[in-house]
Amino acid sequence: MSTPDMRERIDAFPTHRIGPYRVRAxxxxxxxxxxxxxxxxxxxxxxGATTMSLVLFERGGTRPSAELEFPxxxxxxxxxxxxxxxxxxxxxxxxxxxxxxxxxxxxxxxxAGKVLSDPYARLISGxxxxxxxxxxxxxxxYRAQVLNDDFDWDGDRPLRIPAEDLVIxxxxxxxxxxxxxxxxxxxxxxxxxxxxxxxLRELGVNCLELLPVFEFDELDNPRTDPATGERxxxxxxxxxxxxxxxxxGYAATGPFGMQADEFKSLVKELHRAGIEVVLDVVFNHTAExxxxxxxxxxxxxxxxxxxMLTPRGEYYNFSGTGNTVNCNHPVVRDFVLSCLRHWVxxxxxxxxxxxxxxxxxxxxxxxxxxxxxxxxxxxxxxILRHTKLIAEAWDAAxxxxxxxxxxxxxxxxxxxxxxxxxxxxxxGEPGLVGELATRMAGSPDLYQGRTSSASVNFITxxxxxxxxxxxxxNDKHNEANGxxxxxxxxxxxxxxCGEEGPSASPHVRELRMRQMKNLLTILLTSQGIPMILAGxxxxxxxxxxxxxxxxxxxxSWFDWGxxxxxxxxxxxxxxxxxFRHAHPVLRSSDHPSGTxxxxxxxxDISWHGVRAWAPDWADHGRVxxxxxxxxxxKGGSVADDHVYIAVNxxxxxxxxxxxxxxxxxRWHLFADTATAVHPLGAEPELQHPGRFHLGAxxxxxxxxxxxxxxxx
Amino acid sequence: MAFDVRLKINDKVATIExxxxxxASTAGEFHDxxxxxxxxxxxxxxxxxxxxxxxxxAGLRSLVFARQKMGDxxxxxxxxxxxxxxxxxxxxxxxxxxxxxxx
Numbered sequence: 001m002s003t004p005d006m007r008e009r010i011d012a013f014p015t016h017r018i019g020p021y022r023v024r025a026x027x028x029x030x031x032x033x034x035x036x037x038x039x040x041x042x043x044x045x046x047x048g049a050t051t052m053s054l055v056l057f058e059r060g061g062t063r064p065s066a067e068l069e070f071p072x073x074x075x076x077x078x079x080x081x082x083x084x085x086x087x088x089x090x091x092x093x094x095x096x097x098x099x100x101x102x103x104x105x106x107x108x109x110x111x112a113g114k115v116l117s118d119p120y121a122r123l124i125s126g127x128x129x130x131x132x133x134x135x136x137x138x139x140x141x142y143r144a145q146v147l148n149d150d151f152d153w154d155g156d157r158p159l160r161i162p163a164e165d166l167v168i169x170x171x172x173x174x175x176x177x178x179x180x181x182x183x184x185x186x187x188x189x190x191x192x193x194x195x196x197x198x199x200l201r202e203l204g205v206n207c208l209e210l211l212p213v214f215e216f217d218e219l220d221n222p223r224t225d226p227a228t229g230e231r232x233x234x235x236x237x238x239x240x241x242x243x244x245x246x247x248x249g250y251a252a253t254g255p256f257g258m259q260a261d262e263f264k265s266l267v268k269e270l271h272r273a274g275i276e277v278v279l280d281v282v283f284n285h286t287a288e289x290x291x292x293x294x295x296x297x298x299x300x301x302x303x304x305x306x307x308m309l310t311p312r313g314e315y316y317n318f319s320g321t322g323n324t325v326n327c328n329h330p331v332v333r334d335f336v337l338s339c340l341r342h343w344v345x346x347x348x349x350x351x352x353x354x355x356x357x358x359x360x361x362x363x364x365x366x367x368x369x370x371x372x373x374x375x376x377x378x379x380x381x382x383i384l385r386h387t388k389l390i391a392e393a394w395d396a397a398x399x400x401x402x403x404x405x406x407x408x409x410x411x412x413x414x415x416x417x418x419x420x421x422x423x424x425x426x427x428g429e430p431g432l433v434g435e436l437a438t439r440m441a442g443s444p445d446l447y448q449g450r451t452s453s454a455s456v457n458f459i460t461x462x463x464x465x466x467x468x469x470x471x472x473x474n475d476k477h478n479e480a481n482g483x484x485x486x487x488x489x490x491x492x493x494x495x496x497c498g499e500e501g502p503s504a505s506p507h508v509r510e511l512r513m514r515q516m517k518n519l520l521t522i523l524l525t526s527q528g529i530p531m532i533l534a535g536x537x538x539x540x541x542x543x544x545x546x547x548x549x550x551x552x553x554x555x556s557w558f559d560w561g562x563x564x565x566x567x568x569x570x571x572x573x574x575x576x577x578x579f580r581h582a583h584p585v586l587r588s589s590d591h592p593s594g595t596x597x598x599x600x601x602x603x604d605i606s607w608h609g610v611r612a613w614a615p616d617w618a619d620h621g622r623v624x625x626x627x628x629x630x631x632x633x634k635g636g637s638v639a640d641d642h643v644y645i646a647v648n649x650x651x652x653x654x655x656x657x658x659x660x661x662x663x664x665x666r667w668h669l670f671a672d673t674a675t676a677v678h679p680l681g682a683e684p685e686l687q688h689p690g691r692f693h694l695g696a697x698x699x700x701x702x703x704x705x706x707x708x709x710x711x712x
Numbered sequence: 713m714a715f716d717v718r719l720k721i722n723d724k725v726a727t728i729e730x731x732x733x734x735x736a737s738t739a740g741e742f743h744d745x746x747x748x749x750x751x752x753x754x755x756x757x758x759x760x761x762x763x764x765x766x767x768x769x770a771g772l773r774s775l776v777f778a779r780q781k782m783g784d785x786x787x788x789x790x791x792x793x794x795x796x797x798x799x800x801x802x803x804x805x806x807x808x809x810x811x812x813x814x815x
């Protein structure tokens with residue numbers, strides 16, 4: 001039996017004519033523009049519109065080539081759907097024009113003078129080249145286009161790396177290779193990033209977390225650098241214009257409209273290299289901003305549906321950016337869910353980090369919901385079943401949910417308490433030994449009853465100081481942002497090691513290097529999912545700027561010259577990551593209990609101080625040692641060595657008494673942040689088996705195993 | 713230069729010569745030619761692109777079409793692509809499924 005030609009089906013014939021265009025009533029789902037036999041199906045939702053038109057442009061045209069008003073019989077419920085035949089989809093840009101009431105006090109802000117972008121557009125033109133000044137008089141800036149999903153995935157499958165085995169690397173598509181030192185063929189693009197995959201492999205990370213890649217407008221920042229007069233950008237991209245479209249300005253092939261393929265190629269190659277891809281997604285607000293913001297899409301289609309509004313029709317602002325998406329409205333829930341499904345199904349994305357995720361559990365009036373339907377739906381969605389869901393579990397209006405974000409057994413959280421505790425301990429603050437122990441054990445106080453991968457441990461992220469700046473500045477230095485240094489966080493828990501900013505002092509420089517290694521050591525030996533900010537492994541600086549959201553320049557870009565200049569730090573980080581991968585005892589999914597559950601004679605985790613088995617929990621204590629018993633690795637299911645980590649945040653050295661190992665085993669030195677790091681399997685045995693001299697502001701990692709295995 | 717596409721098949725090796733610009737207006741002709749090569753059971757497809765001056769997004773997508781039409785087991789080589797054309801193919805990531813060969 002042969003397959004019938006789709007063009008011969010009855011539903012592939014037009015039934016109406018609008019001007020020269022042959023059309024028929026379309027299919028309401030999926031929303032957006034979808035190629036169908038002989039034409040393109042357009043579908044858009046608006047509850048309050050009185051009329052709706054499809055606006056067609058020839059690609060790049062300044063005026064519409066046609067406007068097709070949806071016949072009334074093409075409307076089902078509040079969805080307008082129409083199939084238009086004979087279109088040249090390759091050369092087509094489209095939008096919608098919605099007429100309806102302008103009554104802000106009732107939530108309506110219809111404006112028939114605007115051409116609106118399709119919220120479900122899977123391709124956007126208008127900003128194909130990063131930073132290129134557009135024609136601001138253009139009637140339609142963010143132009144929806146039709147996408148052909150014909151990418152050759154070549155058998156690509158999800159890696160499904162267990163969450164507890166991840167090492168996340170947070171980076172920015174443009175910033176990663178835009179610096180001239182990157183030496184890639186297309187700097188600042190998905191293609192450029194693809195060329196750096198060997199670097200990521202050598203580093204050892206297995207998950208790339210990308211700052212927003214949904215289409216945004218980098219040119220919507222009106223500020224200039226007060227010192228140079230140069231324009232500032234919306235560099236980070238937390239101002240989404242179009243949620244289903246990859247940013248064209250990040251694609252070398254954006255001018256060809258090939259950004260989807262270029263990004264998919266990056267994902268495919270990362271998967272081949274054993275690296276998952278997590279996207280930082282921003283559903284808490286949109287680029288339309290507050291009452292003074294532009295009408296791009298949602299505001300003109302159904303303002304009262306998409307945004308949280310006060311009883312007087314003003315925008316609630318839980319995001320700090322002017323508007324807040326009405327995430328738990330059923331229509332918006334469907335939008336968010338469809339969007340994430342799209343990125344998983346079409347782009348093979350492995351997970352998402354949700355910016356200001358606490359907003360996702362607010363009701364339309366802003367009240368936190370005890371059982372937010374959106375979060376529950378995402379947790380149990382069939383398409384998202386194996387994707388990682390990571391919440392930034394707070395918002396800009398003070399809802400702080402670290403440890404109690406509604407998780408449904410699925411969600412992880414950026415652990416802000418981990419960040420603050422580790423920073424404060426390492427800079428030498430007193431009274432933190434006990435809390436550091438809790439954080440290094442996977443924060444069971446916050447995540448009891450959940451796996452330890454509920455905690456995404458991080459010390460630095462894009463928002464805040466880099467690792468190098470954390471040990472070089474007491475205060476933020478954001479003057480270049482043009483906000484009189486009032487922007488960015490003030491509570492950085494940083495310490496400049498004796499001198500603010502760059503230092504010529506060998507002592508200060510050496511101390512800073514050691515502090516960076518101390519911080520990395522804690523991060524990569526803690527239970528939970530570690531996340532590293534790109535460039536921290538080579539000491540990248542932002543010269544004290546802790547809020548480079550607007551800095552599209554050397555302040556933000558990865559300087560690849562540091563790979564050579566700070567090769568020692570890079571080597572140390574690589575070694576630590578490799579150590580973590582080699583020692584499953586650091587990556588158990590269950591929280592340690594402090595008891596012996598496998599009959600090894602040792603508890604799964606034990607705490608020590610200057611004296612073995614005698615941790616100093618006192619306020620003045622600044623030394624903490626943690627021993628993990630290898631027999632308990634992954635719940636006792638795999639074999640591993642004992643691992644001992646000690647951190648000294650004191651300004652004086654200490655002679656540590658080491659806990660005794662099982663008969664026939666000896667302690668071997670993997671890393672001492674004051675001296676050296678040794679190759680895996682070739683760690684030298686300690687000369688004094690029961691003691692270790694730990695320098696001031698230093699950390700040590702020892703591995704316990706049979707003496708005869710030593711090769712050094 | 714006007715677009716021109718010619719197909720030769722010799723011992724299961726299909727050779728396509730392209731001239732001019734491969735874009736939305738010419739992609740259909742290229743698709744038909746690829747379809748004929750696939751229909752003839754070619755086990756290798758060699759696309760001579762020395763005289764291909766421009767490749768639009770529709771042209772790039774034609775290469776995706778060729779890959780899918782010919783099947784995974786068929787080697788596809790593009791011979792002598794000019795630097796801009798080769799660069800476009802590389803940046804889009806198609807050089808992993810289609811071989812770029814110097815003339």
